[in-house]
Amino acid sequence: MKDLLVHTCCGPCFVYPHSILKDTYRITSYYFNPNIHPSMEYMRRLETLAGFCSSAGVDLRVGEYDPQVYLRAVAGNENDRCRTCYSIRLNEAARFAAEKGYDAFTTTLLISPYQKHELLNQLGVEIGSHYGIEFKYWDFRPGFRAGQERAKELDMYRQPYCGCIYSELERYAKKLNTTMDAVRGNNRESRTTG
Numbered sequence: 346m347k348d349l350l351v352h353t354c355c356g357p358c359f360v361y362p363h364s365i366l367k368d369t370y371r372i373t374s375y376y377f378n379p380n381i382h383p384s385m386e387y388m389r390r391l392e393t394l395a396g397f398c399s400s401a402g403v404d405l406r407v408g409e410y411d412p413q414v415y416l417r418a419v420a421g422n423e424n425d426r427c428r429t430c431y432s433i434r435l436n437e438a439a440r441f442a443a444e445k446g447y448d449a450f451t452t453t454l455l456i457s458p459y460q461k462h463e464l465l466n467q468l469g470v471e472i473g474s475h476y477g478i479e480f481k482y483w484d485f486r487p488g489f490r491a492g493q494e495r496a497k498e499l500d501m502y503r504q505p506y507c508g509c510i511y512s513e514l515e516r517y518a519k520k521l522n523t524t525m526d527a528v529r530g531n532n533r534e535s536r537t538t539g
């Protein structure tokens with residue numbers, strides 16, 4: 346059986362790839378995600394993944410968490426931030442996999458219909474060849490819903506946004522605007538009636 350390092354963005358996204366690869370590969374999950382903001386969210390996702398790996402008997406490795414690495418890399422180029430984000434994570438996964446003697450690496454990011462699939466594949470192949478390790482491409486997307494359903498059944502924490510501060514802002518932009526409008530409106534009212 347070959348050794349496969351699976352870069353893992355979070356527990357729920359790992360469930361489906363694990364289910365289809367576990368009989369063919371000896372899998373290690375590698376949690377390396379300096380993009381995740383804030384640190385409490387990072388920990389919550391890690392704990393969820395650790396719980397799943399423990400019950401499924403999967404070896405889990407955890408990389409360093411330094412959000413500055415991500416923030417510095419995307420600063421000034423936030424509109425193209427996903428490319429940088431993928432690149433940081435895949436580079437570290439490939440480096441780790443090559444150093445530790447894995448046969449190949451892949452990423453759970455390939456399960457999300459919200460990610461840039463072709464770009465992930467292109468970067469995975471380029472980065473893999475740089476480190477001399479094979480990037481395994483799978484289109485996990487058909488299993489996205491099933492994986493999320495299974496994660497729900499297992500009572501796993503399922504995050505409401507992709508991960509970075511920008512995606513968190515986008516996720517709550519409407520709510521933030523509504524709240525700010527309401528508070529500003531209340532303030533105006535109390536000035537005119539007070």
Ligand code: SF4
Pocket residue numbers: 380381426427430431507508509510511512
């Ligand atoms: S939206 Fe997601 S993939 Fe894109 S930069 Fe943010 S965390 Fe990374």
